[in-house]
Amino acid sequence: MSTIDATTAVKKATPVGQRREPGLASRIVARTSSGVVQVVLLVVALFWLMPTVGLLVASLRTTTDANASGWWEALTEPAQLTWSNYDELLSNEAITDSLWNTALITVPTTLLVVVVAALAAYAFAWVEFPGRDWVFLLVVGLLVVPIQVGLVPVSRLFGDLGIFGSITGVVLFHTAFGLPFAIFLLRNFFAEIPRELLEAARLDGAGELRLFATVVLPLGGPAVASLGIFQFLWVWNDMLVALVFADSESKPITVALQDQVRQFSSNTDVLAPGAFLSMIIPLLVFFAFQRQFVSGVMAGAVK
Numbered sequence: 001m002s003t004i005d006a007t008t009a010v011k012k013a014t015p016v017g018q019r020r021e022p023g024l025a026s027r028i029v030a031r032t033s034s035g036v037v038q039v040v041l042l043v044v045a046l047f048w049l050m051p052t053v054g055l056l057v058a059s060l061r062t063t064t065d066a067n068a069s070g071w072w073e074a075l076t077e078p079a080q081l082t083w084s085n086y087d088e089l090l091s092n093e094a095i096t097d098s099l100w101n102t103a104l105i106t107v108p109t110t111l112l113v114v115v116v117a118a119l120a121a122y123a124f125a126w127v128e129f130p131g132r133d134w135v136f137l138l139v140v141g142l143l144v145v146p147i148q149v150g151l152v153p154v155s156r157l158f159g160d161l162g163i164f165g166s167i168t169g170v171v172l173f174h175t176a177f178g179l180p181f182a183i184f185l186l187r188n189f190f191a192e193i194p195r196e197l198l199e200a201a202r203l204d205g206a207g208e209l210r211l212f213a214t215v216v217l218p219l220g221g222p223a224v225a226s227l228g229i230f231q232f233l234w235v236w237n238d239m240l241v242a243l244v245f246a247d248s249e250s251k252p253i254t255v256a257l258q259d260q261v262r263q264f265s266s267n268t269d270v271l272a273p274g275a276f277l278s279m280i281i282p283l284l285v286f287f288a289f290q291r292q293f294v295s296g297v298m299a300g301a302v303k
Helices: 003-013 024-031 035-059 063-068 084-090 093-126 132-144 147-161 167-190 195-203 208-219 221-236 240-245 253-263 268-288 290-302
Strands: none
Touching: 035 268, 063 268, 084 093, 084 268, 093 132, 093 167, 093 208, 093 221, 093 253, 093 268, 132 167, 147 167, 147 240, 167 221, 167 240, 195 208, 208 221, 221 268, 240 253, 253 268
């Protein structure tokens, strides 16, 4: 059908003077544009940020001031604020080493999950092979398997392999349990790509890898970015897997802070700045890639 014929068909299908009903997304945007709704959202955002601000202020107060009054007292007495807590934190090898271990665990896990899941999702969406649907159903079925079920058998397996208690073991465990959801998410997104684009690229001589790199990945970039953000946040904030699979030399910041609470329950001069550093890094990652995250969410909502 030519462009003129398509335009004529649309005009015949839509009577003159009749306007199309706005979609759900358009109605939501229109409602949230009102002044009252914006004020309500601003109040909600302030309440959401209050714990973060409180933790920041608490991390800048001495133990004496923290035990004497609440953190809000420092807002009227700025002289209480000091950077000495962060100086002590940076001199605490247990905390600094755990921050480095957290990065060594989170970054490789996120990269592995995103790369492997993207390749597998492309295969499930656009590559024909025997038993493809059954294998995908098996992957979807793995979504209901809780992490707790795999702790004991995987611990024995890692012990036999000699990687129990190491960063490698923690990375492999997070990768294995993160792949089912990642593959499911990306496969559903990749399947929405128009088939004509892929067929045109194949007619031009593009192979599967080139098709994946030049067509699928650019179109699925928002979904891949959203997955990367989710995976980064999940692994960075995890403590259960690290408690089981990490030893004293490979424990992340969550376990290090838990050890501080267990040993010294009143050392807020270390706990407060350590908790703030542990929280602010994922927030910075989220805000740095928020545009890609929102694009991925909106793209999945309008398809």
